[in-house]
């Protein structure tokens with residue numbers, strides 16, 4: 651059903667697009683791309699992204715606009731204010747009834763990285779909000 655050619659035809663335009671999205675005025679995304687996005691993708695997207703079978707807490711974390719909009723409780727991030735950002739409260743693991751990711755406390759280094767990223771303006775590349783239709787996995791399963 652999912653032949654290599656159809657997969658290629660689907661993925662190729664995405665790859666081309668992604669390389670174009672990178673150009674948004676030359677802001678430095680290296681901290682975000684190396685310290686923040688990989689953590690979100692591996693630790694949060696299972697439950698908080700277009701990929702999640704059911705989005706938890708009404709919150710998606712796969713685009714800054716959605717993070718700022720927030721979930722059931724309100725905005726998940728306040729730019730330049732880590733102490734007011736729900737996302738940091740969640741990964742800080744201080745509240746016994748609100749800890750993210752639910753099963754595994756992340757290292758203090760990761761918490762510090764998020765704090766720094768939020769303090770510095772929560773820079774996120776200028777890219778479109780991911781949609782369900784763009785995910786080849788979901789299209790073919």
Ligand code: HEC
Nearest residue numbers: 693694697706707709721722723724726736737740750751
């Ligand atoms: C296994 C699923 C799962 C994973 C993985 C997960 N979460 Fe959650 N998350 C939930 C559930 C369920 C809720 C809603 C219930 C609650 O608030 O405890 C939630 C709620 C939240 C909320 C509050 C949303 C609101 O507005 O009420 C935040 C913020 C949050 N998660 C952040 C994160 C972050 C950051 C990560 C990754 C580091 C993460 N979550 C990983 C399941 C998950």
